[in-house]
Amino acid sequence: MIDIKDLSVKVESTAILKGINLNIGPGEVHVVMGRNGSGKTTLAHTILGNPNYQITAGSINFEGKDISNLKTHERAKLGIFLGFQNPVAIPGVPVGNFLRTAMRNIYGDKYSAKELRAQIKDEAKKLNIDDNTLRRYLNDGFSGGEKKRLETLQLRLLKPKLSILDETDSGLDVDALKRVADSINELRNSSRSFLIITHYRKMLDLIKPDKVHVLIDGKIIKVGNLSLADLVEKEGYDSLIVDSV
């Protein structure tokens, strides 16, 4: 699905990622863990083509195609989705209008306006998002939990091939966390992949990832299965740094 090779990225003049290698196959769920400031969010935004992040070396191939020079909206149309850690508020743009616009851009003319509205309403209901929320302005005055729920709703509506979820589980109560995990598990199939950035072991129990990567100081220092997350939780990242040295 996505093949990242020797990826180095800088922001302004600061090197953040220093030779990342990551390959996620169709249907696989990978998790990236790491300390704050280690480069996890940079990796996510670089895959989406955020203009603030400059690739200095390496490549990103999606379904066999180099996407390094594609614009962000073109990557989204290919089926790459980023669930934001802290999505920006856009006052004046109602949630419902935004969702319809996004779906129209992703799906083209596949659905009529009426069908789009019905899908939005249906999926919103599953996440306990009411009609009033759909009329509110995008993330404007939303609590942390409401923002995360709206990101999850977009995930369900846009049904991307590769979903990158940047700490979508942070700050959620147990029920909300379960709803996010349920959405991931529901969408998960042989052609959809996930890259999940998280600090929390609980999320991993619910989604049971195929691989866990530990990212420290811009480099992936360890790859393993769920037991690697157990090790991190038990002994912290320092023990892994010592091992890798």
Add this chain to the structure above:
Amino acid sequence: MSKHQIIQDNENKISGDRLSPLLPSKKEDAYRYFKFDYSKLNPNPGQLTQPKPNTNQTSIFENSLIFKENSKFTINSDVFDNFDFSASSSDFFIDRIYKNKSNRIGIRIAQSIPNETPEDDVVVLDLTEIQFDVENPIHIAIHAEKHSKGTLIIKWAENRPESELIKSGLLNLILQNGANLKIQSVQCLSAKTDAFIRTQAHLENNAVLELNLFQFGGHKTQNRVIANLAGHHSLLSIEALQVANQNQTIDLNLEANHLSPDTKSTMICTNIVDDHAETVFNGLINITEKATRSSAHQTNKNILLNEYASAYALPKLEIDTDEVECSHGSSTSTLDPEQIYYLNTRGVPEKEARQMLIDGHAFPLIDKIKHQNTKLFLQDYFANKTGLSNG
């Protein structure tokens, strides 16, 4: 006479000298550019003179307005004493309201308004067909009686796109105790027209005045609002949206004079500026010694869509008493790249994302118009105008 002394008002003793020292040099140039001045307006704008008999009557309201019993809008009998629609025992219909030869329009909003007035029950005063200019300004007087309630849309437009007129209009509002008046002023004049619109408002006890100002059209236009919150607990709310492109200058002067205790005012002005256009926001909140426990808030937001566009902001507070709650502020920025990026990640291309953000700055205020035809007209006008911006 200096170029700023032309801003003079006999009734309110407001002179241009009070504002001019704060004006940036470019704005001074803008004032100088205006070929008309206040002195050409009615020297006593607060008083309506007795009219001549109605001749040359012109219909200026939309057809088929339905006025219920104890109608809200009636023609001011002081101005047009041969028209009186105020008393009726049953529903009646009015499809024409008249102005007189000297471009004076009087509207009285009568007492005893039914409480359950539908939100979209508004009157539209369409000035498209009215001939007026700086030599013959239009003068609209609205007298909202005690505890009356009404919404009036004034559409400043013209059907001669190539006119190079200098238009001027004067709006006098008197709100008696407890009156609640909403005025939505939609200015979509032709691209070559210069215009000056002036509003004076007097609010008595517990009166509420809501002004929504849409300033989209014209070449160089200036809109000046002076509101006196004379009565206790009177409330003024002004929200303005100004959209300028090409070589337009759109200038908004707002002044709220708090003259009594417990008065409240808010001013919110959003300017969207493209091409070589410029906007001016000049807001003054004046809280006098008597206006204790008053509150006043003033916000100006300028969105520049182009490196050549400019916005001048002069938010100002003058406070002569304690126990008040006041704030003012102004911000100028381009469209937020973080917001554009977020939309991009959802498949929305750059140009469409920019348009969504521009719409987002404008639509909340446009949505306050409940009259569907006017709302659609304004949305179309806005879309045509801002759609020119390709970023």
